[in-house]
Amino acid sequence: MTYQWVDCEPAFIAQRYDRIAGLIGLFDRxxxxxxxxxxxxxAGLRLNPGDRVLEIGCGxxxxxxxxxxxVGATxxxxxxxxxSGMLRRARALCRREQWENVELTQCDALEYIPCEPLDGIMFGLCYNTMPHHLDVLRHAWKHLRPGGRIVIMDGKLPRGRGANLALPFGLWLMKHTLLGNPLIKPWNDLAAIADEFEMEEFLFGSWYACWGTKSAAAQGYDLLPAEQLLAAE
Ligand SMILES: C[S@@+](CC[C@H](N)C(=O)[O-])C[C@H]1O[C@@H](n2cnc3c(N)ncnc32)[C@H](O)[C@@H]1O
Structure with missing residues (x-):
């Protein structure tokens, strides 16, 4: 049997997350x-005090x-x-913690232009909620400084026969909740462009984090041929 994922429009995704913003902690559990x-x-981003870091889909x-x-206070x-519903909670957290060096912006990740090169970028549980994830990854890569690191962290289908068993339920659950496409393999996308790549799995392979480093000799977007990413999909 072949399973398919139907992508959603950004407005629909935003509306869904506005509605479930209060339940994110519950979903984690x-x-x-x-x-x-x-x-x-x-930790795998290997940031230092004073560094610049971006979380895409910070929720x-x-x-x-x-x-x-x-990165500390500096x-x-x-x-x-x-x-907006997710960001309202993130802003409340920043106020409670009195963080003055956290800047949050509401827009599509593809339209976000950082005002300085970034030392690290995190995609935290969001890469597979973005139908245009390859474009967003390319865009993020362009704003990563040479030697900087990207992490993609998310849930995935477990290894082996467990994957086939979990897939129908995973598709149903994601369609009605977090809208994360379980059919894509984000780690292949990052591995295809990174100079150094590492991946760790957790809980029988049902969660992972993977990190990619941009070559210290890189000079930006021109070092990322589109075919490399398309081949990874
Ligand atoms: C499952 S939540 C993860 C939130 C947070 N990173 C975490 O780890 O708890 C996915 C988030 O990605 C955001 N998102 C989805 N598509 C996006 C896009 N194209 N641009 C920016 N954010 C997006 C959603 O609004 C949502 O807040």
Whole structure:
């Protein structure tokens, strides 16, 4: 049997997340998100105090504490998200924590232009919610400084026969909740463009984080042929 995913429009995705913004913590628990996953994903960016980091699809800000801790008070954390409801909660978190160096923007990740080169970029549980993920990855790569790192962290189908069993339920669940396409393999996209690539799996392969480094000799977008990414899909 062949399964298919139907992509959604950005307005529909934003509306869905506006509606479920209050339930994100609950989803983490119901989907058994490994407690160490967010910390580990951020740590693998190898950020230093003073660095500049962006979280794409930052949502309610559940990764921001780890990114903010890594860059410290002298660094800068940028977050971008489509959903005003999700961002409202992230902004409340920043106010509570009195973080003055976290800047959040509501727009499509593809339209977001950072005002400076970035040392690290995180896609936290959002890559497969973006139908245009390859364009967003290319765009992000262009704004990553040479030697910088990208992390993609998300859920995935477990290895082996478990994948076939989990797929119909995964498709149904994602369609009615977080809108993450379980059929794509984001780690292949990152591996195809990165100079160095690493991946770690958690909970029998049902969660992962993967990191890619941009070559220190890279000079930007011209080093990322579109065919490389298309071949990865
Ligand atoms: C499952 S939530 C993850 C939130 C957060 N990163 C976390 O780890 O808890 C996915 C987020 O991606 C955002 N998103 C989806 N498509 C987007 C796009 N094209 N541009 C920016 N944000 C997007 C959604 O609004 C949502 O807040």
């Amino acid at each position: 119901l989907l058994f998100l490994p407690p160490q996953l967010r910390r580990r994903a951020a 309610t800000g559940r990764n921001l504490p780890f990114l903010r801790a890594a 660094g800068k954390v940028y977050g971008v998200d489509l959903s």
